[in-house]
Amino acid sequence: MSISNRQLEERKMRQDRILLGALDVFKDKGLDGATMDEIANSSGFGKATLYYYFKSKEEVLSAILEDGWRNIWESLEPVIAEQDSPRKTFVNVLIKIAENAQNRPGLFEFLFNVPKAIKLDKQPWKDYQHRLYAVIQGLLEDGVKKGEFPQVDPQLMFKALGGLFMGLVFMGDRKEPVTDKDVESLLNELITDPKINN
Template structure:
């Protein structure tokens, strides 16, 4: 079982990295936010880099677990894709700061992202499996499941991120959550109009 202090450190790191960015974030600030000594962080993570990668991987792991739980109750690939979109939007809305970090890093180019991108690939593979299953059952009509999986991830992520930023100045968590049905409906209409010959 992972040490409970790691969760506390992760929560603090999300806050500091989201506010300051990786380069400007300081381990002292993370330690202060976590209410632990800086040495405690270094006991679990050798460097800021390792902490950041661990945080990103943990965030993606939680998203993947959330998506898997959501699709597990459905047999139809179409229903599984709907469930995944629903889980994706809800997860990132409920974890706004983590969403910003994950999505900024997903489209970045730095070397520290190599391990994190492996976790992104795991999520894309999950989406691709749903799409390929839908192709086999005849529910989906597409020629490039790998590229389509990336499109699903990208579109769903940008829709959420745009909404978070647009409401950041004057909105509340409740006002963002109120937009969830519209975001999910828009994503489903975009993808299912292209994947199938019938309306959702």
């Protein structure tokens, strides 16, 4: 016998535990400030063990990002799949994203903010990111075309959303996480349905 199924699962759990600890340290100390020693402590393993599960510090970071983005994307797929009006789908997508954010707030903020600090491309998670942006952009354009949104330039709308969701806040500083209240007001106040409106 080689590797049992349970063994694989346990290995995965340990990896996840490492990733969890690493996320804490990354958030606290920043990408470069975080050391493998701290990550080892924070995740409850010895430093060398980290290298048994991951090739490098960079790979630890990559794993966090890819896991996170894949989860977001996979949670969105069904919402996108069911063919609704652009507006309905758009709303559902936002709600689903907010849901994700609620489940793991720290991770979510990290996922949306870290890409700005990263230099090298060819990261597999960027693919998920681009897909998500493309979908949102497309929904906005379709919705506006069909008159389901106010006549807002989709580009502008997208950037405004960026302000909300990607922590691209005016002062680079206070990056409070997005709450479901934010999303609700966004829906109710920013995107009042013109048909309903008057």
